[in-house]
Amino acid sequence: MPTISDHASLTIAGALAAGVLAITVSRHLRTPGIIILLLVGVGMGADGLNLIVPSSLGPLLTMIVGMAVAVILFEGGLHLDLKKLKHESAVINQLISIGAIVTAVLSALAAWFWMGWDKNLCILFGTLVIVTGPTVVTPLLRKLRIKKNISTILEAEGVLIDPVGAIIAVVALDFVIRSTNHTETFTIFSLLSKFGLGLGIGVIGGLAIGALLKMEKIVPDELENTTTLAMVLLLFEASNSMIHESGIMTVTVAGMVVGNMNIPIHRKLVDFKEQLTIMLIGILFVLLAADVPIQDIKDLGWPGFATALTVMFLVRPANILSSTIGSDLTWKEKLFMCWIAPRGIVAAAVASLFANDLNEAGIPGGDSLKALVFLVIATTVISQGFTAGIFANILGLRRKQNDGFIIVGANVLGRLLARLLKSGNEDIIIIDRNNFDCNIAEKEGLNVIYGNALEENVLKRANLSSRRGVIGITPNEGLHVMLRKRVLNMSKETKVWLTIMNDSAVSSAMIKSFDGKVLFASRIDIDLWTHRINQKSAITSNWTYNSDTVLTIDKELNDKSYDLPQNLILPLVLTSGGLKRPFFIGIQIRKNDKIDILTFEKEAEKASQWLRGKGFVPTEISGL
Numbered sequence: 001m002p003t004i005s006d007h008a009s010l011t012i013a014g015a016l017a018a019g020v021l022a023i024t025v026s027r028h029l030r031t032p033g034i035i036i037l038l039l040v041g042v043g044m045g046a047d048g049l050n051l052i053v054p055s056s057l058g059p060l061l062t063m064i065v066g067m068a069v070a071v072i073l074f075e076g077g078l079h080l081d082l083k084k085l086k087h088e089s090a091v092i093n094q095l096i097s098i099g100a101i102v103t104a105v106l107s108a109l110a111a112w113f114w115m116g117w118d119k120n121l122c123i124l125f126g127t128l129v130i131v132t133g134p135t136v137v138t139p140l141l142r143k144l145r146i147k148k149n150i151s152t153i154l155e156a157e158g159v160l161i162d163p164v165g166a167i168i169a170v171v172a173l174d175f176v177i178r179s180t181n182h183t184e185t186f187t188i189f190s191l192l193s194k195f196g197l198g199l200g201i202g203v204i205g206g207l208a209i210g211a212l213l214k215m216e217k218i219v220p221d222e223l224e225n226t227t228t229l230a231m232v233l234l235l236f237e238a239s240n241s242m243i244h245e246s247g248i249m250t251v252t253v254a255g256m257v258v259g260n261m262n263i264p265i266h267r268k269l270v271d272f273k274e275q276l277t278i279m280l281i282g283i284l285f286v287l288l289a290a291d292v293p294i295q296d297i298k299d300l301g302w303p304g305f306a307t308a309l310t311v312m313f314l315v316r317p318a319n320i321l322s323s324t325i326g327s328d329l330t331w332k333e334k335l336f337m338c339w340i341a342p343r344g345i346v347a348a349a350v351a352s353l354f355a356n357d358l359n360e361a362g363i364p365g366g367d368s369l370k371a372l373v374f375l376v377i378a379t380t381v382i383s384q385g386f387t388a389g390i391f392a393n394i395l396g397l398r399r400k401q402n403d404g405f406i407i408v409g410a411n412v413l414g415r416l417l418a419r420l421l422k423s424g425n426e427d428i429i430i431i432d433r434n435n436f437d438c439n440i441a442e443k444e445g446l447n448v449i450y451g452n453a454l455e456e457n458v459l460k461r462a463n464l465s466s467r468r469g470v471i472g473i474t475p476n477e478g479l480h481v482m483l484r485k486r487v488l489n490m491s492k493e494t495k496v497w498l499t500i501m502n503d504s505a506v507s508s509a510m511i512k513s514f515d516g517k518v519l520f521a522s523r524i525d526i527d528l529w530t531h532r533i534n535q536k537s538a539i540t541s542n543w544t545y546n547s548d549t550v551l552t553i554d555k556e557l558n559d560k561s562y563d564l565p566q567n568l569i570l571p572l573v574l575t576s577g578g579l580k581r582p583f584f585i586g587i588q589i590r591k592n593d594k595i596d597i598l599t600f601e602k603e604a605e606k607a608s609q610w611l612r613g614k615g616f617v618p619t620e621i622s623g624l
Contacts, residue, residue, distance in 0.1 A: 008057045012064070012283070015052050015290070018044055019282020030143075032385035034136055034285060034344065038378055041289025054291040061287065062356070065349045068280040070236035070251045071229065072345060075273035076134050076159035077255020088153050094323040095157045096164050100130045102319045104168065110310040111372070114303040120176040121365045127172045128351050128373050129311055130165030133344020134158030135281050136381055140342075144392050145399045145466050150333050154340055162346045163249040167194045169350055170245040177361050190243075197242060198249025205235040205250060206257025213263050225272040228258075262439060281345055288348045289374070296371035304372055308379040316341045332395040339391055342380040347373055402468040403427050405582075408453040408483060409473040410437035410446075412533045413526060416540075417473060417582065418446050420573045420596050424580035429462040454479070454486050469495035471519060471582055475526050477504055484516050497582045499524065517584040520570055521553045529570060532600060539601050540572075544594050547615030551589040569607045570598040594619060 022040040026033040044052045054061050085092060108126030111117055117125070137158040141151045171191045209231050212219060219227050235254055236247035297304070317338040324334055351373035358366030392398050404427030407414050411434075418428045418441070430441050431453040441448045451458035464470070470487050472480035480498040487494050497519040504523065532538040545551065553571075571583040573596040581587075583595065595616070599607045608618070
C-alpha cells in the first residue's frame with residue numbers, strides 16, 4: 001500500500017488535511033496555530049512518521065510556496081484600511097524602513113557573534129528575520145483585544161514588512177551568489193527595481209481588479225472570488241517574470257488598492273480570502289516544517305538558542321526604540337511592541353527557498369540557515385504567543401470590557417443610533433449584509449463589518465465578548481430572536497436590545513424570557529421612520545429630565561408609546577452619568593439625565609407638550 005511520500009499528489013493532499021486539522025485543534029486549545037502546525041509537520045516528516053516528504057514534490061514545492069505566499073500577502077493587504085493608518089503612519093513608516101535596517105544589521109551581528117558564520121550567511125540570516133508574522137500577530141491581537149493604536153501599528157507592520165523584508169532578503173541572496181566586483185552596484189539597482197516594479201504593477205493591477213469587480217455584467221456574482229484569485233496569481237507570476245521576486249511586493253500593494261476601493265463585494269472577498277489563507281498557511285507550514293530535519297536544529301546547539309534570544313531581547317527592542325523616536329507612544333506601549341514580533345510563514349518560506357538556492361549554487365550553510373530561521377520562528381511564536389496576554393494585562397493595554405455596542409443593521413435608523421452612541425465615545429461596530437447600506441455607513445465614518453451577524457466568526461471579528469451589548473435594528477424579527485440565542489451561546493453576560501414591529505406576534509414577555517430588551521421601549525414601524533429620516537421630515541432633539549421623581553418606562557407594548565399617538569416620537573438614547581445606552585422598556589430616568597428623541601416634525605409641538613408634562617426641558621433641537 002503506497003504511503004503519502006510515494007506520490008507528490010498524496011503528499012500535497014496529506015499536508016493539506018494535516019494542516020487544516022492542526023488549525024482546528026489549535027482553535028479548540030486556544031493556542032497559536034503555528035505551534036501545532038510545526039509539531040504536526042515535524043511529526044509527519046522524515047524525523048517522525050515519514051508520511052510527508054516535501055522533497056518528493058521537486059520543483060513543484062517552490063511553485064506551491066510562491067503562489068501560496070502571494071495569496072497570503074494579498075489577503076493581508078486587503079485588511080489594511082489606509083484611512084485608519086494615517087494617525088500611526090509615522091511609526092509604521094519607520095518600522096518598515098529604519099526598523100528593517102536595524103533588525104537586519106543587528107541580527108547579522110548576532111549570528112556572527114554566536115554562530116561564528118561567515119559574513120554571507122550572517123547577512124542572509126539578518127535579512128530573513130526582518131519580517132514578522134501577520135498571520136500570527138493579527139489573530140493574537142484580536143484575541144487579546146489590545147488597544148486600537150497598538151493593534152493598528154503591529155498589524156500594519158506585519159503586512160507591510162513581509163514584502164519589504166522578503167525583497168531585501170532576495171537581493172542579499174543575489175549579492176551572495178553572484179559575488180562579483182560589481183555586486184554592490186547591481187544590488188542597489190536590483191533592490192530599487194524590485195520595489196519600483198512591484199509598486200507600479202501592484203497599483204495598476206489592483207485598480208484593474210477593482211474595476212473588473214465593479215462591472216457586475218462582466219463578472220457573475222458566483223465567480224467574483226475565483227476571478228480575483230486568478231488575477232492575483234497572474235499578477236504575481238507576471239511581475240516575477242519581469243524582475244525576479246518582485247511579485248511579493250506587487251500582490252501586497254494590489255491587495256491594499258483593492259481593499260481601499262469602494263467595491264460592493266469587498267466584504268465577501270475578504271471572507272473568502274481569509275478562509276483560503278487559513279488553508280494555505282496550514283499546508284505550507286506542514287510541508288516546510290516536515291522539510292527541516294530535527295538534527296539540523298540540534299546541530300545549532302546553544303549558540304543557535306542564544307542567537308534566537310538575542311533577536312528577541314536585544315534586536316527587537318532596538319528596532320522599536322529607533323522606530324518610535326518622536327512618537328506619542330507611551331513607554332508601556334513601546335515595551336509591549338518590543339515583545340511582540342513572532343516570525344511566520346514568509347520567513348519560513350523564504351528561508352526554505354534560500355536553502356535550496358544556496359545548495360544548488362554550491363555554497364555551504366543553507367540547511368543551517370534554514371534551521372536557525374525555523375528555530376527563531378518556534379521560539380518567538382511559542383514564547384510570545386503564550387505570554388502576550390500576561391504582558392498586556394500587566395501593562396494595562398487591553399481594551400476595556402463592556403466597551404461600545406454592536407449594531408446589527410446599517411439602515412438609516414441604525415446609522416442614526418450609531419452616531420448618537422458614538423458621540424458618547426462608545427466604540428460602535430455595525431454588521432450588515434447590504435452592500436449599499438454598508439458603503440453609506442463607511443462614508444459616514446462608522447466601522448462596518450459586512451457579513452451575517454448569526455455567524456460566530458463575524459461576531460468574533462466585532463469583539464462580541466468585550467461589548468456592552470448587541471442592538472438588533474432590522475425589520476427581520478426572526479433574525480433578532482436567533483441573534484439573541486447566538487449571543488447567549490457565545491457570551492452569557494452580553495445584553496441584547498431588539499426591535500419589535502407594530503404588527504408583530506412577538507411580545508415583550510417573549511423578549512424578556514430570554515433576557516432581551518425591547519429597543520425604543522415600544523413597537524415601531526421601521527419603514528415609516530426610515531422614510532421620514534430620508535425625507536428630512538423628522539428632527540432629533542435632546543431633552544433633560546428636570547424632576548426629582550424617578551421615571552420608569554415600564555409600559556407594555558400595547559400602550560401606544562406612553563399615551564402618545566403612535567409613531568409620533570421615537571426615544572433613541574439615554575445619557576446618564578455621562579454614559580450613553582439605548583432606550584428600552586424598563587429603563588429608569590433620573591434628574592439631569594438626558595434623552596435623544598426622534599420626532600415627526602409636523603407634530604413637534606404636540607411631542608414637546610407631552611415631554612414637558614413628564615418633567616423634561618429642551619436641551620437641543622436640530623434637523624437630521
